[in-house]
Amino acid sequence: MVEIKIDEELVKKVAINARLILTDEELKKFTPQLAEVILESFNKLDSINANEEPSFQPIEQKNKLREDIVKESLTQEEALQNVKEDLRENGYIKGPKVM
Amino acid sequence: MVYEETLNYFVKEAKKDFSLVEKNLESIIGEVKENIKNGLNHIEFFDEEFVLAQLKELKTSEKKGKLYGVPITVKDTACVKGLESKSGSQILKGYVPLFDATVIAKAKEEGAIILAKTTQDEFGFGTFSTNTQKIPLNPFDNARSCGGSSGGCAGFTASTKNYHVSIGESTGGSIAAPSAYCGVVSVTPTYGLVSRNGLIDYANSLDKFGVLGRNVDDAFSLLEVIAGNDEADSTNLGIEYVAEEVPLKKVAIAKDILEKCDEEVKKIFLAKIEQLKKYVKVEEVTLPLNLEYALSAYYIIATSEASTNLAKLCGLRYGVQGDVEGKHFDEYFSEIRNANFSEEAKRRIILGTFARMSGYRDAYYLKALKVRTKLINEFKNAFKEYDAILFPTMPTIAPRFDEIKNMTPMQNYAMDLCTVPANLAGFPHLSINAGFSEGLPVGLMVVANHLQENKLYSLGKVLE
Numbered sequence: 056m057v058e059i060k061i062d063e064e065l066v067k068k069v070a071i072n073a074r075l076i077l078t079d080e081e082l083k084k085f086t087p088q089l090a091e092v093i094l095e096s097f098n099k100l101d102s103i104n105a106n107e108e109p110s111f112q113p114i115e116q117k118n119k120l121r122e123d124i125v126k127e128s129l130t131q132e133e134a135l136q137n138v139k140e141d142l143r144e145n146g147y148i149k150g151p152k153v154m
Numbered sequence: 155m156v157y158e159e160t161l162n163y164f165v166k167e168a169k170k171d172f173s174l175v176e177k178n179l180e181s182i183i184g185e186v187k188e189n190i191k192n193g194l195n196h197i198e199f200f201d202e203e204f205v206l207a208q209l210k211e212l213k214t215s216e217k218k219g220k221l222y223g224v225p226i227t228v229k230d231t232a233c234v235k236g237l238e239s240k241s242g243s244q245i246l247k248g249y250v251p252l253f254d255a256t257v258i259a260k261a262k263e264e265g266a267i268i269l270a271k272t273t274q275d276e277f278g279f280g281t282f283s284t285n286t287q288k289i290p291l292n293p294f295d296n297a298r299s300c301g302g303s304s305g306g307c308a309g310f311t312a313s314t315k316n317y318h319v320s321i322g323e324s325t326g327g328s329i330a331a332p333s334a335y336c337g338v339v340s341v342t343p344t345y346g347l348v349s350r351n352g353l354i355d356y357a358n359s360l361d362k363f364g365v366l367g368r369n370v371d372d373a374f375s376l377l378e379v380i381a382g383n384d385e386a387d388s389t390n391l392g393i394e395y396v397a398e399e400v401p402l403k404k405v406a407i408a409k410d411i412l413e414k415c416d417e418e419v420k421k422i423f424l425a426k427i428e429q430l431k432k433y434v435k436v437e438e439v440t441l442p443l444n445l446e447y448a449l450s451a452y453y454i455i456a457t458s459e460a461s462t463n464l465a466k467l468c469g470l471r472y473g474v475q476g477d478v479e480g481k482h483f484d485e486y487f488s489e490i491r492n493a494n495f496s497e498e499a500k501r502r503i504i505l506g507t508f509a510r511m512s513g514y515r516d517a518y519y520l521k522a523l524k525v526r527t528k529l530i531n532e533f534k535n536a537f538k539e540y541d542a543i544l545f546p547t548m549p550t551i552a553p554r555f556d557e558i559k560n561m562t563p564m565q566n567y568a569m570d571l572c573t574v575p576a577n578l579a580g581f582p583h584l585s586i587n588a589g590f591s592e593g594l595p596v597g598l599m600v601v602a603n604h605l606q607e608n609k610l611y612s613l614g615k616v617l618e
Contacts, residue, residue: 059514066504073461073507074468074487075500085501091564092453092505099450100521103443109523110530112359112389113345113580114604119388133252137472150470151478151486 061090161224161372164317165265168223172213175223179209179267182225182316186270189313195288196300196310198230199238199271208267219264220379226261227311227320229304230271231278232363233352234258241354242274242286242303245494246473255352256387257321257363257380264379269318272306276496277460278325278356279303281569282558283332285498289555292335294594298552301332304366308332308340311366319376320366325356326452327573329364330585334547334597337587339373339614340366344604345580346391348377349384357459358389360452360577370586370614377607393605399612404435405600406540410445414571415549422596423546426588426617433616439543443532444575447525452574453567454509454522461506464499467491501563530579537603542613545572547585547597576601584610586617 059065066086070077077085131146142149168174186200205225212223228234231241233251235258240246258268275285283290283305290305292298293313300309304322309332311320322329324342333340342364355361363380367373374397381395407427412420427436469475469490476490495503509518536543549571558566576583581601588598598617602609 069504069508069511070500071488072511073503074465074484074491075495075503076488076492077500081497081500084497085504088563089501089504089508091562092567093508095564096450096567097454097505097509097518099447100454100518100525103447103525103528105521105524105528107524107527107531109520110526111523113526113530113578114391116346116389116391119385119390119392121385129252136252137249139475142470142475142478148471149478151481151483153483 059093061093062086160369161317161319161367161375165220165222165224169218172223175212176209178223178317179205179225182269182314182318185314185316189310193291194293194296194309194313195273195290196306196313197270198242198273198288198306201237204237205267205269212265212267215265217265220375221261222265224266225269225316225318226266226376227270227272227307227318228258228268229307229321229323230274231323231354232258232321233354234268234271237268237271239271239354240473241278242276243494243496243499244287244474245467245490246354249473251352253352256349256384258352260380260382261321261376272304272310272320274306275303276499277354277464278323278328279460279498279502281327281331281566282553284555284558285496292552294337295552297554298594299335299555299558301335301548301552303328305332307366308336308338311338311368312336319372321363321376321380322366323353323361323363324577325360326456326577327570329366330547330573330583330597330599333366333585335552335595337595338366338368339370340364340585341373341377341607341610342577342583343377343381343607344391344582346389347381347393347395347582347605347607349387349390351384351386355463357456358463359459360456370611370618374611395607397611398608399615400608402434402541402609402612404437404540405542405544405613406437406439406536408441408543408545409438410440410442411545411572414445415546416551418591419546419548419550419596422589422591423598426598427544430617434613437540439536439540441532441536441543441575444529448529448575448578449567449571451522451525451529452570452578453505454518455526455578457502457506458509458519459506461503461510464503526578529575533575533579533581533601534603541609542600542602544598544600546588547572547599551591551594551596572599580604582607582610584614586614
C-alpha cells in the first residue's frame with residue numbers, strides 16, 4: 056500500500072517537475088480531482104498481486120536492425136521552416152538562457 | 155454523388171471514368187464547406203487549393219491505385235506535409251510538417267486524395283472530443299457528443315453522402331468510441347500492424363492509427379493500404395495485411411462487461427446477438443480482472459507515457475513560440491506550456507509525472523505494466539476457445555454536452571470501461587452499429603487476438 060497524502064503542496068511540486076506553474080485557481084481545482092483519480096483508481100492496483108514480466112509493449116517486439124547507410128535528410132533551411140523568424144540566427148535556433 | 159456501392163466499386167469505375175472522381179470530390183468539398191458553415195465542427199483544417207492540386211496531379215498520373223480518387227479525412231494527429239497538423243492542441247498551432255505520416259504516404263501512393271484534417275480532443279485526451287476548442291457535434295443530435303477522441307472523423311463519416319473513408323487514431327478507445335456514437339464502422343488494428351511514424355504521440359505503447367468507414371468493406375480497404383512494413387517505426391511488426399473471410403467456430407459475449415452497460419444499450423446489443431446466433435455459435439465468458447483493473451492500469455501507463463512525450467513541447471523549433479530574450483529556460487518553457495496546454499492536458503501531465511516520480515514509480519508505473527501482462531493473458535486464455543469476444547462499444551448512448559460538463563475527471567475516465575481493455579492489450583477490434591436507441595446509434599465491439607483482423611472482417615460481414 057502506498058501511503059500518500061495528495062495536497063496542494065504535492066500537486067504544485069509535481070507540476071513544477073513537469074514545467075507547469077499552476078495558478079492558485081488551477082491548484083484548488085486540480086488537487087481534489089487528482090486525489091480522486093490517484094486514490095480511487097491508481098491505488099486500486101494495490102489489491103492485485105502481479106509477479107508477471109512487465110509489458111512495456113502489448114505485443115512481442117523484435118529488434119529491427121538495418122544497415123547503417125547515410126540517406127538524404129532535411130536541409131538546414133527545411134529544419135528551420137517551423138521556427139519563428141525572430142528566433143532564427145545564422146542558421147541556428149535562438150533559445151532561452153540555460154545558465 | 156450518392157454513396158450506394160462499396161469503395162471498391164467506386165475505384166473500379168473511377169479508373170475507367172475520371173469524371174466520377176471529379177464529381178465525387180466536388181460534391182464532398184461542398185459538404186465540407188457546408189459542415190464548416192453550419193458549425194458542426196468535424197473539420198479542423200481544410201484548404202481547397204491543397205485538395206484541388208492533388209486532383210490535378212491524379213488526373214495526369216499513370217498509376218491507378220487501390221484508393222484511386224477516394225477522398226480521405228484524417229485525424230489532426232497525423233502529420234500531413236504542407237497542412238497544419240496540431241493534434242488538436244494550441245501549443246502546436248502553426249506547425250506545418252515537412253513530411254507525410256507513413257499512413258498518409260501509403261494512402262496517397264494508392265491514389266487517395268487528402269481532403270481535410272478532422273477535430274479531436276487535444277492529443278487524444280478525452281472520450282467526447284470536448285477537450286479542444288472546436289467541439290464536433292453529433293450528426294444524429296447536435297446537442298450530443300460525437301465521442302472521442304477521433305470525433306471529427308466519425309462525425310464526418312456519418313454525415314457525408316459521398317465516397318470517402320477516414321483515418322483515425324486510438325490510444326484507449328478513440329476510434330471505437332466515436333464510431334459507436336456516430337453509427338459508423340471502425341477498425342482499430344493490432345498494435346504495430348500500422349506504422350506510427352508521423353503520429354503526434356500521446357502514449358507510444360498504446361497509440362495506433364485505424365480506419366472508419368460507412369461499411370465493413372470500405373474500412374478494411376483502407377486498412378489494407380495503411381498497414382504494413384515501415385522501417386521508420388521501430389515498433390512496426392513488418393507484416394502486410396490482406397482482408398479475407400475466414401471460417402469462424404464460436405464467439406463469446408463478455409457477460410460481466412455487458413452487465414455494466416445501460417439497459418437500453420444492453421437491449422439493442424442482445425437483439426443483434428440473437429441475429430448473429432443464426433450464423434455463429436455464441437457462448438459467454440467473464441473477464442473479471444480486466445473489468446476490475448484495466449482502467450487503472452491504462453490511466454497510469456497512458457498518463458506516464460503522455461507526460462514524457464509532451465515534455466518536448468516547450469515553444470522551441472515548431473508550434474507556438476514566444477519571446478526568449480532575457481528568459482531562463484525553466485521560466486520560458488513553463489510559460490509556454492502553461493498558456494497553451496488545456497486543463498485536461500495539464501491534469502494528465504501531472505498524473506503521469508507523479509506516477510513516474512522517484513518513490514512511486516515501482517508502485518504505480520511498473521506495477522501497471524505487470525498488471526497489463528495479467529490482463530493480456532486473461533484475454534488470451536479466452537481466445538484459446540473463442541474466435542472473438544463481443545460486448546457493447548460504449549456503456550451508454552452519446553451523452554449530451556450538458557451531461558458531460560457535470561462529469562468529474564474520474565467519471566469521465568470510467569466511460570472508457572469497454573474500450574480500454576483491448577487497447578491496453580493491443581488487440582484488434584471492430585466497432586459496428588447494432589441498432590438505435592431513441593434515434594441514437596449503439597455500437598457493438600468485436601475483439602480478436604493479436605493479428606486476427608480477418609476474424610473481425612468475417613464477423614463484421616456477418617453482422618452487417
